[in-house]
Amino acid sequence: ELILADGGSSRPETRETLLHFGLSDSRVRVVFLEQNGGISNNSNACLEAARGDFVALLDHDDIIPPFALFEVAQALNANHHLDFLYSDKDMCSEDGATRFGPLFKPAWSPDQMLSANYLTHFCVTRTSLAREIGGFRACTDGAQDWDYFLRVVERTANIAHIPKVLYHWRLWSSSVSSGIGAKPYALAAQVRSIEEHFTRTGTKATIELADDTTLH
Numbered sequence: 001e002l003i004l005a006d007g008g009s010s011r012p013e014t015r016e017t018l019l020h021f022g023l024s025d026s027r028v029r030v031v032f033l034e035q036n037g038g039i040s041n042n043s044n045a046c047l048e049a050a051r052g053d054f055v056a057l058l059d060h061d062d063i064i065p066p067f068a069l070f071e072v073a074q075a076l077n078a079n080h081h082l083d084f085l086y087s088d089k090d091m092c093s094e095d096g097a098t099r100f101g102p103l104f105k106p107a108w109s110p111d112q113m114l115s116a117n118y119l120t121h122f123c124v125t126r127t128s129l130a131r132e133i134g135g136f137r138a139c140t141d142g143a144q145d146w147d148y149f150l151r152v153v154e155r156t157a158n159i160a161h162i163p164k165v166l167y168h169w170r171l172w173s174s175s176v177s178s179g180i181g182a183k184p185y186a187l188a189a190q191v192r193s194i195e196e197h198f199t200r201t202g203t204k205a206t207i208e209l210a211d212d213t214t215l216h
Contacts, residue, residue: 003029003046007036040136040144047127047135056124057145061170063096064122068166072124075160083156085124087166094172108159114194117146122167125152140193142186147193154200 006018015032022030031045047055056072058064068087076082090102105118112118123145133151140147153159191207198205 001027001029001050001052003031003049005031005033005042005045007033007038007042009036038138038141040138040141043144044135047130050127053127054124055127055130056122058167059121059169061172062121063092063168063170064166065168068122071162071164071166075162079158079160081158082160083126083129083158084152085160085162086119087122087162087164089120089122089167089169090165091171092168094170096168096170099168102165104163105161107161108153110153113146113150113153114197117143117149117190119149120145121169123149129155140189143189143193146190147196150193150197151200154197 004018006015009015018030018032021028029049031049033042033045036042037045043057054072054076056069071087072085075085086105088102088104090099092099103118106112109118129152130148133148133155136144136148138144187209191209194207197203
């Protein structure tokens with residue numbers, strides 16, 4: 001199923017489009033919210049509505065190939081104990097015609113996760129675990145996915161990397177894909193996410209931002 005949250009959109013054509021797809025395909029489910037609660041609260045509304053054993057995260061500007069869900073299902077069938085999965089990615093032009101900048105991610109690397117959110121999108125989590133940790137936290141909006149991943153991996157070591165490009169991140173001006181300038185508040189949210197991870201895990205560490213810090 002594909003679950004979409006409409007955060008109180010004021011554009012009638014947006015609601016009409018969502019209703020059209022929701023009525024034309026039973027696999028598309030739309031959650032209409034009275035107001036825009038921000039990325040975390042809107043995402044939590046989708047998480048609450050999910051009926052599957054696993055949930056996959058996608059940004060509004062992501063594209064997934066037709067075989068993406070098959071690769072995830074195959075990995076889960078091979079190991080029923082997995083709680084969290086992620087894949088490689090690349091970028092694509094705004095019109096989706098050109099793909100570039102592939103990122104071939106390492107196997108699960110806790111140390112790398114403290115330096116950059118190399119997981120980003122199309123990560124799959126066991127639904128019960130996603131709900132157990134409370135989903136996303138609005139206080140980390142801008143780095144809510146990084147914060148979410150850190151809390152997930154604090155609870156499980158059953159993590160798998162699917163070494164295939166399973167999503168394409170669209171490059172456009174209002175997205176972080178274009179650079180940190182699109183969401184300057186995200187750096188503070190990143191620092192908070194890591195600091196609170198250290199607190200929860202009892203890790204004595206400090207955070208320093210390099211001069212060339214970028215958002216990942």
